[in-house]
Amino acid sequence: MVVDEFDVAVIGGGHAGIEAALASARMGMRTVMFTLNVDTIGQMSCNPAIGGIAKGIVVREVDALGGEMGRAIDHTGIQFKMLNTRKGKAVQSPRAQADKRRYREYMKRVCEHQENLYIKQEEVVDIIVSSRNEVVGLRTKLGIEFRVKAVVVTTGTFLNGLIHIGDRTFPAGRAWEPRSEDLADFYRRMDFPLLRFKTGTPARLDARTIDFSSLEVAPGDDPPPKFSFWTEPVGSYWFERGKEQAVCWITYTTEETHRIIRENLHRTALYSGRIKGVGPRYCPSIEDKVCRFPDRKRHTVFLEPEGLDTVEIYPNGLSTSLPEEIQWEMYRSIPGLERVELIRPAYAIEYDIVPPTELFPTLETKRIRGLFHAGNFNGTTGYEEAAGQGILAGINAALRASGREPIHLRRSESYIGVMVDDLTTRGVMEPYRLFTSRSEYRLYLRQDNAVLRLAKIGHGLGLLSDEQFKLVREVEEELERWKEFYRKEKVVVPLGGGERSYSVATLFTAGYSMDDLKSMGLKTPDQPYVREEVEIQLKYEPYVERERKLNEKLRKLEEVRIPEDIDYDRVPGLTNEAREKLKRVRPLTVGQAGRIEGVTPAAVTALLVYLGKLE
Numbered sequence: 001m002v003v004d005e006f007d008v009a010v011i012g013g014g015h016a017g018i019e020a021a022l023a024s025a026r027m028g029m030r031t032v033m034f035t036l037n038v039d040t041i042g043q044m045s046c047n048p049a050i051g052g053i054a055k056g057i058v059v060r061e062v063d064a065l066g067g068e069m070g071r072a073i074d075h076t077g078i079q080f081k082m083l084n085t086r087k088g089k090a091v092q093s094p095r096a097q098a099d100k101r102r103y104r105e106y107m108k109r110v111c112e113h114q115e116n117l118y119i120k121q122e123e124v125v126d127i128i129v130s131s132r133n134e135v136v137g138l139r140t141k142l143g144i145e146f147r148v149k150a151v152v153v154t155t156g157t158f159l160n161g162l163i164h165i166g167d168r169t170f171p172a173g174r175a176w177e178p179r180s181e182d183l184a185d186f187y188r189r190m191d192f193p194l195l196r197f198k199t200g201t202p203a204r205l206d207a208r209t210i211d212f213s214s215l216e217v218a219p220g221d222d223p224p225p226k227f228s229f230w231t232e233p234v235g236s237y238w239f240e241r242g243k244e245q246a247v248c249w250i251t252y253t254t255e256e257t258h259r260i261i262r263e264n265l266h267r268t269a270l271y272s273g274r275i276k277g278v279g280p281r282y283c284p285s286i287e288d289k290v291c292r293f294p295d296r297k298r299h300t301v302f303l304e305p306e307g308l309d310t311v312e313i314y315p316n317g318l319s320t321s322l323p324e325e326i327q328w329e330m331y332r333s334i335p336g337l338e339r340v341e342l343i344r345p346a347y348a349i350e351y352d353i354v355p356p357t358e359l360f361p362t363l364e365t366k367r368i369r370g371l372f373h374a375g376n377f378n379g380t381t382g383y384e385e386a387a388g389q390g391i392l393a394g395i396n397a398a399l400r401a402s403g404r405e406p407i408h409l410r411r412s413e414s415y416i417g418v419m420v421d422d423l424t425t426r427g428v429m430e431p432y433r434l435f436t437s438r439s440e441y442r443l444y445l446r447q448d449n450a451v452l453r454l455a456k457i458g459h460g461l462g463l464l465s466d467e468q469f470k471l472v473r474e475v476e477e478e479l480e481r482w483k484e485f486y487r488k489e490k491v492v493v494p495l496g497g498g499e500r501s502y503s504v505a506t507l508f509t510a511g512y513s514m515d516d517l518k519s520m521g522l523k524t525p526d527q528p529y530v531r532e533e534v535e536i537q538l539k540y541e542p543y544v545e546r547e548r549k550l551n552e553k554l555r556k557l558e559e560v561r562i563p564e565d566i567d568y569d570r571v572p573g574l575t576n577e578a579r580e581k582l583k584r585v586r587p588l589t590v591g592q593a594g595r596i597e598g599v600t601p602a603a604v605t606a607l608l609v610y611l612g613k614l615e
């Protein structure tokens, strides 16, 4: 029974689904979002934070394309930080603790008020495909049919989700929420391969039972760095109310913690063999860390508040699938947590994904026209990775539904492009997470210039208003004026007892800052963004150029042969992951090595240096 028609349907109201649905609706498509529970739209399934290394850059890219994640965290964040400030600008990235409930409510409100977007709390059980292999509709559990031109599937951890706590196992999509099952039959019928991945989350602790007095405090930055180019920091909930930023705390596991884990390993779902799915290498459970690094005496644990008016604390670094009673013992062996009470136990979850090699770089499936996949369902982990894919899939679903050409984002212009290219060409053997080392353009793909790289695309698609784009153009023009001025302006600087005249622009590369220029009596920009960006761009110009030339050279070196007896343990600069995978695959050429999932551009460079082909 067909009851309604839409241009685009999005299955899922998580981080991928939200960006997909908003993008499609904002591009003028009549869009419907299906979710298993309307009240969990924008739910943060795991840690109460947005951003982090490389991930924060993706949030800025989503913002530059007209997405919502950056604005949502600016409004509902309770602690903001710029990570890696001691390192170069290229690897810096913003991260913020979120008030989980307010983040979810903000996202639900935005979706509810979005023109062209309709929300339905229904389980989608089937996608209807024409004899020409094109999406024409979908069916819900109650037997209602909707006619649609394109579908974006973003089922996260819900498809055939199975929760494990010690030897207890039960079906669920996330923390006791119902899972979705029938959609997997559609994929089987259409001959899509399905893989099983797993992830885990720590217990949530009761703050009233933690002794914070002896713990190290991790404060936010002052002033707090915001994510969105367009929101004002005054939008932040805590700021509006004159509240201080929240603090986090740092503690460490002990030898006693490690003993409890080792003695009960056979009772964890993972080590007892009950879990078959592959877990995330870079968000390992505490039992993984204890086994992988037997010599480490302690592991760091961040205690992060889940919000301003809840006592729930997220112990970052302590995800586990130990039985609940052992979890109590294990958590209580940690300084500050001696008397801790658990509010929700830790658990691991297994779920179905479709390998992303089934997709074009537009995120449309190769088998069925009009069917798009995004988020955890593509084998990634993380809210930001999900949002980055979500906005791209939503854009392309809208373009497909309106008969226009799809877009794809290049590796050289965005981290979203790097991620989508990695996923669709190399596939995933384990949950994929973004790192700066995954990009060969990391000096150029910075958080500070995301808006300059991508706003043109967002505006061209109608996702950024003329007013928003005008602001970007004005900033760009001012940037160019200042760069030109500094290239022409000369200063005399003392050198080796004498003096030499330099263009001001070159001083930035030599380490001078805007403040240094000001104290030398030179004119400097007033607008804070322009002031910072001129300095970064002029400082990085020669390095970005060098990076571009190196990438050209690397492409030419793809045919270099790797000796069959190479000992990868002797190649300096490889990560454990790259070393492990190179040993397993034993590629014959550098080009082949670079196409192995997990062998990053940085690893390829290390290999070429070892082979004497690069200095």
Ligand SMILES: Cc1cc2nc3c(=O)[nH]c(=O)nc-3n(C[C@H](O)[C@H](O)[C@H](O)COP(=O)(O)OP(=O)(O)OC[C@H]3O[C@@H](n4cnc5c(N)ncnc54)[C@H](O)[C@@H]3O)c2cc1C
Binding pocket: 011, 012, 013, 014, 015, 016, 017, 034, 035, 036, 037, 040, 041, 043, 044, 045, 046, 047, 122, 123, 124, 125, 154, 155, 156, 157, 158, 159, 173, 174, 175, 180, 181, 183, 199, 200, 201, 280, 283, 347, 348, 349, 374, 375, 376, 377, 380, 381, 382, 383, 386
């Ligand atoms: C236990 C656990 C541990 C995690 N650990 C990590 C971690 O270590 N690191 C990390 O970065 N991230 C982790 N995450 C976060 C999370 O999995 C994702 O990164 C993120 O939420 C992915 O967003 P998504 O939009 O793809 O899916 P989700 O946020 O999971 O959203 C899925 C949506 O699909 C809907 N849905 C599913 N099936 C149907 C259907 N048939 N019909 C209608 N609606 C449907 C659901 O209602 C939901 O709205 C963890 C999550 C869980 C549950």
